[in-house]
Amino acid sequence: MAAKVTSATVRGAAALQMDDAVLRVLRERLPAIATTTMAAVVDEVPDYAGALGGAAGDTIEKAVQMAIAGFLKLAGGGRDVDPSTPLGPTREGAYALGRGEARGGRSMDSLLAAYRVGARVSWRELARTAAEAGTPATTMAKFAELLFAYIDELSAASVAGHTDELTTSGRVRDRYRERLGQLLLSGAGADVLTAAAARAEWTPPTSLTAVLLPAAEARRALAPLSVDTLIVGEDLQGIEEVDPDHPLTLLLVPDADGPGRRHLLRALAGRHAVCGPPRPWIDARSSFDRAARALALHPVSRGGEPIDSERHLADLVLTADPTAVADLRGQVLEPLAELAPATRDRLAETLLSWLLHQGRREEVAAELHVHAQTVRYRMAQVRELFGDSLADPAVVRELVIALSAPSAAPATRR
Known part of the structure; x- marks a missing residue:
């Protein structure tokens, strides 16, 4: 036997018995209510300012109309709603809206603010129309409870969509950036590297500096570094692992020369790291090679300061052959x-x-x-x-x- 659905929206829809005549009036007013609600969102939420007439405005308008239409369907007492999927397409639309807003670069705060404004304005318009149609006060109270439970469920669906989009796009971007790092180590040509950088949504810097450190410390070391730092955790050709149980990770840090190098060394203070020299970004392999040779000469030790390969050039020259x-x-x-x-x-x-x-x-x-x-x-x-x-x-x-x-x-x- 299927478990009983107990969401606040389903309970509210089952408890509310709106008069069919009132529902007809509300449905007739739906386009006007949607327009008023949309105008309020555009006016009150900064990220949507100026959206009227544009692609974002069309998205908002469709979302508002779908949401209000779905609500009025619920307000019919749940008579034509599948109780196992109380929001049906409306909830899916809210989820898709969240994903779309993430792709558009808008924060979840903006979308939640839009929901709050939309709930307030749509309730005001719906309540005015229902009251004019003679809806009793007790029914109006249940009507309000259902509306705000409904908005909560839609906003939760949008939050899930927004989070999933960021997580998915973040994973895809991270994979592309790891691939870019591997291509840099392989010595790929400039055209290949430029195309890979574009796929990874990565703007090429002037230079890259290779940093080798234990994989267990890589994530913590990233915090003070540029968000465009590339990470390569596998296929580090040219390094003879001293301890296979403690693999190394390579960071390729953008523009860490001059004052940037001093910042990099300070950021790595107390970590087991070896820094290669800054090199033009398409020649990052040479920075990695230098760091790998410095690591062979001066294995990192726990609690030690980062090793700057540029302070050991004489030793590197003397051991080159x-x-x-x-x-x-x-x-x-x-x-x-x-x-x-x-x-x-x-x-x-x-x-x-x-x-x-x-x-x-x-x-x-x-x-x-x-x-x-x-x-x-x-x-x-x-x-x-x-x-x-x-x-x-x-x-x-x-x-x-x-x-x-x-x-x-x-x-x-x-």
Whole structure:
């Protein structure tokens, strides 16, 4: 057995017994009442100002006429209304109205305000006509209760439609924007990217900056960033995950250069993030590549500050081709290869400091925490091994690069 329908609208329609003659008068007055109601909505709700004669005005007029006609149908005592669907097409129309208003960019507040104005004005007009037709006071009270229960149900249907439209369109837009981010990483051409940006309702900025951070933190990190930040949570080619149980998310942040970069780094303070450089938006892949390499060199740690790849350019350059660096060490540090490991390391450390401090012995001693005479002694050994080559600028450059490279222990002869 079907459950009994107990909505306020159905109960009110069942309790109200409007005289057929009064209903005929009300139906005859429907166009005039709808026009008056529509004019009040346009006049009193700012988002509908100037809507008369336009597409929005036509929508309002049809919605008002449908709503009042549906109400008068209910006011007949529910005699010709299916109790399982008390509002029928009218409720569906209210739902569609909510979706349409969301697509038109109008807020739910505006639509609810329109319902309030419409309920007040239509009740005034309907009540005046019903009273002139001799409707008793007790019937008028039930008439009022039914009207406002009816408006509540219609407004609820419109709220549902408005919410569903925003949710659906938001999901579609988010999918298009994720796709755009993936195309940027794939190195797609400018025409493809421009078309994808248009589909995603995304206005291309001057630049994009890649930010890599744990997926679990991505949503929270978005709050202070531009609403046009792109999110790519999958297919991050070029990153070797240290921990597969804690995947990374990529954010592509618009116009985060100059003052914008300072804002970005402040917004990421305390988060485990790596920031690439700003790049022209169609070249966002290069910002991602830089961030991925900086991540490999400086894995993010809990509670640490965000890593700015632009503060680690020397390390990035020195590790761009690890095999080339290894070969360079093997060549330029050949004079140290035959020494015992401990001696070799001490002389290599002293040589690098001496080159960087341009031979200022006291500064080298302070950096290495040794006596200046120790520096003198070690450098005498170095000069004996390297000879006049230490005066050659090309050799000096190669030595600085070889000795400065991360984990740059001098190569041994095999």
